Amino acid sequence: MPDIDLNFIIRGDGVDGIFTLSVDNGKSVEFLKNEIRTNQRNLNKFDLYKNFSQSNNALVSTLRNPVTPDERQGRLMVPQEKISEYFTVLDIHALRENPPYLPEDGEIGPINVIIYPSAE
Structure with a gap:
């Protein structure tokens, strides 16, 4: 399957926690998590x-507040499932071409995935 570019935000890091990875859409969510660990060693x-579809600024503002697992936003991505279960190439392309809101933060496109770090 083709690669897709996904934008990520790490909860609690604000705009500094936004980054992009290119991944094979046919791989598993667990593979994606390993790619994130390689890219974000912390x-x-x-x-x-x-x-x-929440604007980046609204999402960053919302993610500053502490949340319990029941209050997390979005849809949990199950490690055993394929990335394509959550994002098709057409979906990602459509979001890039026609975002549901105007970009307010320069070149960063819509955030696709929220990363909620676990307390260790």
């Missing part, structure tokens, strides 16, 4: 949630 245990 992360070990965390959960991934697919973001619903």
